[in-house]
Amino acid sequence: xxxxxxxxxxxxxxxxxxxxxxxxxxxxxxxxxxxxxxxxxxxxxxxxxxxxxxxxxxxxxxxxxxxxxxxxxxxxxxxxxxxxxxxxxxxxxxxxxxxxxxxxxxxxxxxxxxxxxxxxxxxxxxxxxxxxxxxxxxxxxxxxxxxxxxxxxxxxxxxxxxxxxxxxxxxxxxxxxxxxxxxxxxxxxxxxxxxxxxx
Amino acid sequence: xxxxxxxxxxxxxxxxxxxxxxxxxxxxxxxxxxxxxxxxxxxxxxxxxxxxxxxxxxxxxxxxxxxxxxxxxxxxxxxxxxxxxxxxxxxxxxxxxxxxxxxxxxxxxxxxxxxxxxxxxxxxxxxxxxxxxxxxxxxxxxxxxxxxxxxxxxxxxxxxxxxxxxxxxxxxxxxxxxxxxxxxxxxxxxxxxxxxxxxxxxxxxxxxxxxxxxxxxxxxxxxxxxxxxxxxxxxxxxxxxxxxxxxxxxxxxxxxxxxxxxxxxxxxxxxxxxxxxxxxxxxxxxxxxxxxxxxxxxxxxxxxxxxxxxxxxxxxxxxxxxxxxxxxxxxxxxxxxxxxxxxxxxxxxxxxxxxxxxxxxxxxxxxxxxxxxxxxxxxxxxxxxxxxxxxxxxxxxxxxxxxxxxxxxxxxxxxxxxxxxxxxxxxxxxxxxxxxxxxxxxxxxxxxxxxxxxxxxxxxxxxxx
Numbered sequence: 001x002x003x004x005x006x007x008x009x010x011x012x013x014x015x016x017x018x019x020x021x022x023x024x025x026x027x028x029x030x031x032x033x034x035x036x037x038x039x040x041x042x043x044x045x046x047x048x049x050x051x052x053x054x055x056x057x058x059x060x061x062x063x064x065x066x067x068x069x070x071x072x073x074x075x076x077x078x079x080x081x082x083x084x085x086x087x088x089x090x091x092x093x094x095x096x097x098x099x100x101x102x103x104x105x106x107x108x109x110x111x112x113x114x115x116x117x118x119x120x121x122x123x124x125x126x127x128x129x130x131x132x133x134x135x136x137x138x139x140x141x142x143x144x145x146x147x148x149x150x151x152x153x154x155x156x157x158x159x160x161x162x163x164x165x166x167x168x169x170x171x172x173x174x175x176x177x178x179x180x181x182x183x184x185x186x187x188x189x190x191x192x193x194x195x196x197x198x199x
Numbered sequence: 200x201x202x203x204x205x206x207x208x209x210x211x212x213x214x215x216x217x218x219x220x221x222x223x224x225x226x227x228x229x230x231x232x233x234x235x236x237x238x239x240x241x242x243x244x245x246x247x248x249x250x251x252x253x254x255x256x257x258x259x260x261x262x263x264x265x266x267x268x269x270x271x272x273x274x275x276x277x278x279x280x281x282x283x284x285x286x287x288x289x290x291x292x293x294x295x296x297x298x299x300x301x302x303x304x305x306x307x308x309x310x311x312x313x314x315x316x317x318x319x320x321x322x323x324x325x326x327x328x329x330x331x332x333x334x335x336x337x338x339x340x341x342x343x344x345x346x347x348x349x350x351x352x353x354x355x356x357x358x359x360x361x362x363x364x365x366x367x368x369x370x371x372x373x374x375x376x377x378x379x380x381x382x383x384x385x386x387x388x389x390x391x392x393x394x395x396x397x398x399x400x401x402x403x404x405x406x407x408x409x410x411x412x413x414x415x416x417x418x419x420x421x422x423x424x425x426x427x428x429x430x431x432x433x434x435x436x437x438x439x440x441x442x443x444x445x446x447x448x449x450x451x452x453x454x455x456x457x458x459x460x461x462x463x464x465x466x467x468x469x470x471x472x473x474x475x476x477x478x479x480x481x482x483x484x485x486x487x488x489x490x491x492x493x494x495x496x497x498x499x500x501x502x503x504x505x506x507x508x509x510x511x512x513x514x515x516x517x518x519x520x521x522x523x524x525x526x527x528x529x530x531x532x533x534x535x536x537x538x539x540x541x542x543x544x545x546x547x548x549x550x551x552x553x554x555x556x557x558x559x560x561x562x563x564x565x566x567x568x569x570x571x572x573x574x575x576x577x578x579x580x581x582x583x584x585x586x587x588x589x590x591x592x593x594x595x596x597x598x599x600x601x602x603x604x605x606x607x608x609x610x611x612x613x614x615x616x617x618x619x620x621x622x623x624x625x626x627x628x629x630x631x632x633x634x635x636x637x638x639x640x641x642x643x644x645x646x647x648x649x650x651x652x653x654x655x656x657x658x659x660x661x662x663x664x
Contacts, residue, residue, distance in 0.1 A: 015506060019515040020392055020492050024629040029608040033263070033277035035237035035284045047631050052617075076515065078393040081426065081492070082629060084328040084606075086234065086344035104393055107362075107428055108328060108342055115346035166360065168220025178346065180246065183223065183354035185216065187251075190356055193214045193225055194252065198460055199448060 003117025005176040009098055010144040012156065013072035015060045015135045021075055022082035023109060027091045029083075030093040040087055042096035062095075066139035072132050074143075075102040080109025089116045099145050101152060114169050115178060121145060121152055127161045130154065147173060201467035204433050205364050205399050208339045208464065212322045214356060221358040227321040228338075229256040229351045230307045231294070233263055233285040234610070237325030240288040248353040253293040254648035255355060258285055259318055260298050261306045262610050266573050266600035268420035269299050278611065292352075304372065305576020305602040308332040308544035313578050315445025319434035319461040324351060327543045328492060331422040331625060332343040335415035336438055337464045341401070341429040362428045363473040365398040366466075369406040371480030376660040378554060380413030380624065380643035382406060382487035383421035384496045386478065392494040396426030398473065402465060408433050412441040413550040420545045421626055424493040433465045456656050465662045485659055487531050488628050491519040495628075499646060499658050523631055523638050524618075531640070531656045538621035539570040539634070539651040543607035543645055546624035547575025549582040551644040556591045558648035558662050564596035565654030571604040571613055572597055595652070611635045622650045 031043040049060055056063045073092070079102040080088065089112035092100060098118060103125040104111075113120045123131070134141045134154055142155040147170065153160040165173075172178060183190070202210075214223040231239075236258070243250070250256065263278035267344040273279040280296065289296035297303040303310060308329055311317045319337035324330060326348045334339035347357045367386060383397065398420050407415060417430050422430030439458065442448045449457045484498040499505070503520070505511045541547075541555050552574065563569060572592060574580045580602060583589050592599050606613040607625035609632070615621045617636025624647050627638035630633070645659035652662070 001483050017514070019512045020494075022627075022629045023274060024491065024608075024627065024632050028631055028635070029610045030635075032280055032610065033275075035281055036241060037238045052635070077512070078396070078426070081392050082328065082627060083324060083328075084342035084344055086238075086326075086346060089344065104396065106242055106393070106426060107396060108344060109629065112344035112346070166220050168217050168358070179358040180242075180248075180346075180350055180353060182217075182358065183350060183356050184248070186223065188353065190214055190223070190225070190251075190354055194355060197225070197227060198457065199227065199321070199453075 003161070003176055005118065006098060006119055006147055006173045008144065008146045008148070009071060011071040012067060012140060013074050013101070013131070013135055013143050014067045014070050015074050015132055017062055017076045017132050019076040020078045020081055023080055023085055023088040024082055026080065027085065027090040032087050034084060037090055037181040040091035041096070044091040044095045069096070071097055072099045072143055072145065073097050074128065074135065075100055075127065077103045079105050082091055084108045086116065089113045089118055094116050097117065097147045101131065107187060114173070116177070117173070119145065119147060119173060121163045123152060123161050123163060130159060203364055203466045203470045203472065203503060204337060204431060204464055205339065206399055208320050208322070208337070209361055217358070221360045223354055223356050224359040225322065226324050226351050227255065228316055228323040230311055230325035230330070231256060231258045231348060232325070232327065232419060233260050233281040233286070235345050236288065236348055237281060237284045238260055239352060242349040243352050250292040250294065250352045252310050252355050256294045256352065257311070258289040258294050258296040259304060259307050260285055262604045262608065264299055264603040265611050266571070266603050266605050266613055269601045273299070284601035301578050304459065305578065306544045306547060306604055308420065309547055309575030309579065311490070312336065313445070315442055315448035318442070318448065318457070319438060320464050328423045329420050331427070331429040332416050332420040332544055334419040334422065334429050337431055337434035337461070339429060339431065342423065352413050362399040363397055365395055365400045365427070366472045366475045367400055367402050367478070368404040368454040368475070369402070369480055369549060371406065371477045373406060373480050373483065376485050376645055377408055377483050378643040378645055379417040381483055381486045383418045384488065384493065384641060385483045387421060388486070388496040389426040389478070390494070392424060392492045393426040394630050395422070398427050400427045400430040402430055402432050403466070405491070408435070408563050410480045411550060412437055413548045416548070417545055419481050421493070424626060428530055434461050485643060485646050485658065487646060489523065489525055489531060491522055491628055491630050493626065493628060493641060495519065497640070497642065499656070500532060503527055518590060534620070534656045535654060536568060536622050536650055536656060537619040538615050539647050540573070540606040540621055540623040540625060541647050542571065542573030542575065542605050543625035544575065544604070545626045546644050547573060547579065549579050551624065552579070552588050554582050554644040555648040556588045558659055559595040559597065559652055560591045562652040563597055565652055567654045568651050570597050570651050571600060571606055573600045574602050576602050606633050608632060615639070622656065
């Protein structure tokens with residue numbers, strides 16, 4: 001099993017309404033030098049979280065005590081653009097988040113999240129605004145992300161929206177499986193195919 | 200039914216379609232480098248898997264490498280450790296490896312095409328978003344994450360839903376001083392950084408037909424900056440001429456057989472795209488970015504748009520200009536700069552150095568400018584020397600460095616200091632991309648050259664005769 005199963009998650013959420021948050025912000029390049037996967041939470045949003053002297057920036061949502069322990073991040077439109085570095089998705093996971101909600105994701109980041117056990121939930125721009133407004137008004141606002149039923153709900157009001165995920169990826173997330181398990185099972189089919197390639 | 204170029208290449212690589220899921224997609228060529236591969240090898244080994252087709256994977260060191268004194272041990276222990284891991288993993292699993300000091304070494308997206316590893320109709324992936332570069336040859340090429348690097352090592356496949364298809368047509372003639380980089384930055388400024396999310400782009404029209412292979416690589420390289428999975432251009436005689444005789448291209452009868460296949464790689468008349476855009480070459484001038492994403496670009500003589508003129512995202516926009524210390528309505532021309540970076544997988548090829556030299560020849564580097572001129576590979580270095588460009592560079596007061604990714608993402612020592620303003624030919628102007636607090640203006644090698652000799656942002660057309 002590659003990561004913990006994901007079924008239904010109810011949690012408060014960190015709000016980060018900035019648009020076009022790129023993976024260089026999620027984890028700057030200078031922290032990509034590890035040769036094993038561990039502790040990527042330390043440098044998660046490093047330059048937005050900390051001042052140059054290493055002290056935390058008090059007004060950055062991830063540093064606010066009122067959101068501490070949340071397992072969901074609600075991000076602005078086009079979240080995760082830029083680099084293909086999976087370290088960004090690892091840092092999301094290592095920080096303790098299991099779900100990122102946004103009105104639009106960059107493709108590679110979204111794939112990387114799915115591969116490491118973070119559920120990317122794409123909602124309408126209107127519903128994203130509703131979520132931001134609710135979290136800003138009350139940091140204790142709980143959001144329920146129901147993967148089996150593919151819905152995301154504001155617990156207090158019951159406002160809800162469905163989201164799309166293909167059946168294959170959904171099954172993987174529900175079971176904690178990954179693509180390599182699937183591909184190794186059809187290796188004969190792959191090697192037969194490879195023989196037909198011209199180069 | 201008429202097929203697109205993209206359909207032809209994609210469909211011929213589908214091993215199996217998963218019901219309501221991704222395609223099992225076969226990968227012909229896999230590039231790896233030191234940053235995104237070590238964890239993949241650990242995963243492979245921890246599962247007890249081996250590399251299924253080591254001959255289909257190619258390793259080169261580039262992201263971390265120093266650009267001076269490459270003959271000495273790498274000083275940064277973490278960088279040295281990653282480079283060492285790549286070398287050991289490659290050796291252990293029978294993968295060819297071009298490490299520091301190897302004459303084939305250089306940036307992965309420069310050395311792939313140079314050595315004829317990149318071929319039309321191939322599928323190519325790498326744990327690096329600018330893998331889209333290789334689409335210039337009519338390949339389907341895109342960046343992947345480390346989990347997928349492990350997938351390709353162990354199964355030569357990834358699980359990938361087929362993207363939607365977009366065509367971008369640019370017709371007409373490019374004006375004086377307008378380069379492929381400007382064409383790409385212009386398109387991105389129109390599309391924004393998310394305009395092509397979910398799409399694979401085919402570039403068509405006379406501008407791309409007239410463009411050199413290196414120019415096409417620059418354009419395809421930047422496809423990812425508008426959110427596209429990748430970009431591609433149908434192969435033509437220019438493509439075949441570029442490829443013929445390179446180290447790893449097919450030879451003899453294999454070449455003839457490959458050509459027969461390559462000549463089928465075009466979009467048929469009447470083939471439908473999910474969306475199509477048309478731009479006019481005459482509308483494109485030398486470009487420059489002013490903000491913190493590649494979509495925030497404009498003609499070099501224009502003024503920064505006001506927040507009022509935007510359709511939304513005003514807070515983010517103001518944050519971005521605040522980071523850059525620019526104001527709405529500012530002109531970029533005449534802004535004093537501190538650094539110039541010529542290089543990267545976007546603009547580290549011989550034509551980029553030729554372009555740069557066409558402007559600095561007979562002029563002098565401005566005293567306030569620190570310039571890092573970093574070729575994309577040793578072969579580019581050799582070409583620079585063979586053509587005498589190194590003399591032009593030296594005479595103008597510049598220094599030629601050794602190949603690597605360098606200040607594009609500042610994983611080595613080439614970091615733009617906090618607050619300093621850099622004109623860069625690389626691909627990203629994100630906050631801190633070239634070093635914490637650094638400020639980046641993306642531009643062509645010509646704009647970079649004009650600014651390097653003037654000390655301020657300069658329209659290269661004013662220096663071209």
